[in-house]
Each structure stands twice: as structure tokens, then as C-alpha cells.
Amino acid sequence: MDNVKPNSVIRQFVSLLPVHVLEPTVFDYYTKKLTVMKSIFIFVAAQLNRWSSYSEIEAQIRAQTELQRLFHLESISGSQLSRSLDRLPTELLEWLFQQLALRAKRRTASLHGMSKIIGKLSIVDASTISLPLTLGNWAQVSRKASSVKMHLRLVAASPDTIFPDAMVPTTANVGDRACAVDLVIPSDTTYVMDRGYDDYKKMEAWSTEDIRFVMRLRDRAFTTILEESTVEPEGRILRDAKVHMGSASRADKQELRLIEFMDEKGRRYRLVTSIWDLSAEDIAQIYKCRWLIELFFKWIKQHLQVVHVHSYKPPQAIWNQLFLALITALLVQEMNASLPRKITPWQLLKLMRVYLYLPWSALEDELLRVRRTSNGKPAGTRQKPKILRTSVGELRPSKK
Numbered sequence: 357m358d359n360v361k362p363n364s365v366i367r368q369f370v371s372l373l374p375v376h377v378l379e380p381t382v383f384d385y386y387t388k389k390l391t392v393m394k395s396i397f398i399f400v401a402a403q404l405n406r407w408s409s410y411s412e413i414e415a416q417i418r419a420q421t422e423l424q425r426l427f428h429l430e431s432i433s434g435s436q437l438s439r440s441l442d443r444l445p446t447e448l449l450e451w452l453f454q455q456l457a458l459r460a461k462r463r464t465a466s467l468h469g470m471s472k473i474i475g476k477l478s479i480v481d482a483s484t485i486s487l488p489l490t491l492g493n494w495a496q497v498s499r500k501a502s503s504v505k506m507h508l509r510l511v512a513a514s515p516d517t518i519f520p521d522a523m524v525p526t527t528a529n530v531g532d533r534a535c536a537v538d539l540v541i542p543s544d545t546t547y548v549m550d551r552g553y554d555d556y557k558k559m560e561a562w563s564t565e566d567i568r569f570v571m572r573l574r575d576r577a578f579t580t581i582l583e584e585s586t587v588e589p590e591g592r593i594l595r596d597a598k599v600h601m602g603s604a605s606r607a608d609k610q611e612l613r614l615i616e617f618m619d620e621k622g623r624r625y626r627l628v629t630s631i632w633d634l635s636a637e638d639i640a641q642i643y644k645c646r647w648l649i650e651l652f653f654k655w656i657k658q659h660l661q662v663v664h665v666h667s668y669k670p671p672q673a674i675w676n677q678l679f680l681a682l683i684t685a686l687l688v689q690e691m692n693a694s695l696p697r698k699i700t701p702w703q704l705l706k707l708m709r710v711y712l713y714l715p716w717s718a719l720e721d722e723l724l725r726v727r728r729t730s731n732g733k734p735a736g737t738r739q740k741p742k743i744l745r746t747s748v749g750e751l752r753p754s755k756k
Contacts, residue, residue: 418431485662504525592619
């Protein structure tokens with residue numbers, strides 16, 4: 357992106373993409389105006405600003421000269437945007453996502469994970485996105501519902517540094533177990549999964565391949581106890597045992613570890629793991645970190661354009677929007693890592709939306725601005741009596 361000079365915030369942001377804004381692709385053979393690369397830039401900007409419709413994207417480009425210079429477009433119609441989102445090659449978006457994830461891994465290589473004992477985690481889970489029943493009938497899962505799923509792998513490089521590095525989009529009737537083949541691969545991290553991934557054969561295969569994992573078991577999951585370890589009678593760990601999964605006895609079955617514990621609210625959890633060198637308390641703590649992926653799903657649904665999709669064409673347009681959302685999330689995290697003062701991704705996202713078309717130096721000045729702090733009122737200071745400051749409306753004191 358040599359032609360996109362990082363002098364404004366929006367230019368600095370899109371300059372992080374590992375592509376060139378005017379680079380032609382094989383998909384642009386008949387395209388004269390809205391090329392693939394320009395489309396990617398536009399939809400990343402739409403994710404960043406949470407523009408909710410093609411008409412809003414069209415109006416923003418028509419109103420902002422900075423966007424016109426950046427995208428080399430004076431205007432674009434909503435129908436052109438609709439066609440471009442559908443024809444974007446999903447494989448290219450997946451490649452961009454993977455390149456940004458690799459950069460995030462290199463950037464966080466020196467981090468120790470959740471702790472020096474636990475190390476880095478790869479948390480695997482899925483989130484559902486509902487579609488209108490009539491428009492999304494190709495993804496219909498019941499008489500009253502149509503939906504798709506984002507099966508995600510999230511790397512926890514430290515307690516406050518998480519990022520996605522793999523995603524499989526499917527219709528909602530594709531089970532979590534089916535996607536585990538693509539998301540759970542040999543690596544130097546520990547995988548954390550919930551109950552939807554409890555496949556006995558996969559567990560044994562992962563153990564054979566020395567893949568470290570911690571998984572919650574369903575209540576009906578059956579285990580054959582081979583050996584019990586001693587646990588403290590009054591502790592939160594209720595069981596620590598060596599087991600075989602299932603009831604059938606086979607000589608080649610892999611031995612796994614069963615941990616049962618009670619959380620702070622008195623809820624009972626059953627975990628199975630291939631890890632033997634950590635304490636049961638550490639295994640329980642690893643599973644508690646699974647909540648990080650729930651927070652990430654909540655973050656992208658609240659702050660990016662994921663819940664309300666632009667197009668319902670099956671399935672490429674929706675897959676593309678999911679990858680574009682993850683690309684934007686990784687770009688926000690990468691930009692946050694380069695700031696002179698560290699803030700949360702949500703704080704950066706809010707600031708970027710304010711300073712989007714201003715010089716990058718203005719955003720840096722805001723980050724470095726000295727903030728006044730207050731110690732509050734001195735002890736013993738009497739509170740001022742509350743005074744009703746308006747005569748409009750009716751105020752009726754409570755009888756209590």
C-alpha cells in the first residue's frame with residue numbers, strides 16, 4: 357500500500373492491510389471501477405465505523421472527500437456494493453485474515469500466556485448469528501429459525517491480549533465436533549473447549565498426537581475410572597482420576613484425566629484433559645479462561661457489523677462479512693499495539709471513529725494528553741442539599 361500515505365487515521369488504519377489498494381487481481385478482468393481490493397478497503401471501513409447498510413456506505417463515500425481519495429472513487433451505488441460483497445473471493449479474505457493472525461502471533465511471541473505455569477491457550481467455540489427466515493431459507497435449521505455459525509479459535513497470549521487465528525463459517529446445523537478437525541491441530545498451546553466438542557475418538561487421537569486440551573464433559577458422558585488420586589476433603593476439587601472414555605474396553609485406548617470441581621457459585625463441572633503435569637487446580641483455572649471467547653464474541657457483535665448482515669445471498673456474502681469483521685478486529689489490535697499509550701481495543705475504536713478523517717498526529721496527541729485526576733471530596737465534607745432544578749413535570753416523593 358505504498359500509495360496510501362499514513363497521514364490520516366483512516367489511511368493509517370487501512371495501510372496495515374497486507375495488500376495494495378490498486379493492485380489488480382484475476383477477479384478484476386471485467387471490472388473497471390470497483391475492484392476487489394477497493395471493495396475490501398470499503399467493507400473494512402464499514403466494519404470500523406459500523407455502517408449498517410449499503411445506502412449508508414454510499415452516503416459516507418459521497419460525503420467524505422478523504423474516502424474518495426483513499427478509494428479512488430468519487431461515488432458508488434448501493435447495488436454495486438451489494439454485487440461486490442457477493443463476488444469477493446472468500447479464499448482471499450481468509451488469506452488476509454491468516455496473514456494478520458500470523459503477525460499477531462509474531463508480535464506476541466514473547467508473552468507467557470495466562471501465566472508462566474498455564475502458558476498460552478487456544479480457546480475453541482462457536483457463536484450463532486440469526487437470519488430472517490424467508491431471506492435466509494438456505495440456512496434454515498427449524499420451522500422458525502435460520503442461522504449461521506462462526507466456529508472460532510481464539511489465542512490467549514496473555515490475560516489482556518487475545519486474538520482470533522482460525523475461523524470456519526457454517527450453517528447452524530453443522531455441529532461443533534465436525535469443525536474440531538480444522539480448529540484443533542498440533543501446536544504449542546493448550547486447547548480449551550466446551551461440551552459441544554466431546555468426541556471420544558477425537559480425544560484419544562489428540563492424546564496420541566500430544567495435543568494438550570481441556571474440555572468440559574456433558575453430564576451423560578460416561579467414563580471408566582482406572583485410578584483415583586487423593587483430593588482435599590474440603591477443597592473445590594471433587595475428583596482427580598485416570599480414566600478411559602466410554603464403557604467399551606480396548607487395549608489401545610488412551611488414558612485421560614478426569615477433573616471434577618465446584619466453582620464459587622456451587623456449580624459442578626466435569627473436565628477431561630490430556631495434561632498430567634499440572635495440578636487439578638490449574639486445570640480448573642484453564643477451563644475458567646474459556647470465558648474469554650464469550651467476551652470476544654460479545655465484543656465483535658456489539659462494536660462491529662456482525663449481527664446485522666449486509667446480504668443474505670447464500671453463502672458467500674455472509675462468509676465474507678464474517679471474515680471482514682475478524683480482519684477489522686485484528687487491525688484494531690495491531691494498531692493498538694503501536695500506540696504510545698496502551699488502551700483497550702474498545703477505547704481505541706471509539707477514538708478512531710472520532711478522529712477518523714483527522715491527521716494521525718491528532719489521535720496521538722489525544723492519547724498523550726495529561727488527564728486531570730480527582731481524589732474526591734475531603735473526608736468530613738457535608739453534602740449539599742439536593743435542589744429540584746426544574747418546574748416541568750411532576751415529582752411525587754416515595755412514601756417509603
